[in-house]
Amino acid sequence: MNDLTISQLQTDVDQWIKTIGVKYFSELTNMTILTEEVGELARIMARKYGDQSFKVNESDANLADEMADIIWVLVCLANQTGVDLTKAIQENIEKKSVRDATRHLNNEKLR
Secondary structure, eight states: OOOOOOHHHHHHHHHHHTTSSSSSSHHHHHHHHHHHHHHHHHHHHHTTTSSSOOOOOSTTTTHHHHHHHHHHHHHHHHHTTOHHHHHHHHHHHHHHHHHHTTTTTTTTGGO
């Protein structure tokens, strides 16, 4: 399998939505779905890495799938709102690199 770029992911999701998915859900619906998916990931994380335990019928087998669901819906929102995620992430890394150039190095809590 080839590496998937963020740009190609946005294109692939858009193509899937327009063929198999018929059309995008509204932005508000997708925002709500994103929140729901983050909650599902949080449940697994709390049980696998936190103090909670899995219920009898639960497992952590869906950890990767829940992360993928979050990315999927986030890509849908980016496509719907005209956000180029590649550009946005590059700009975000640059912003953090300037803003936090010494912040974490000087943080006593991280030593």
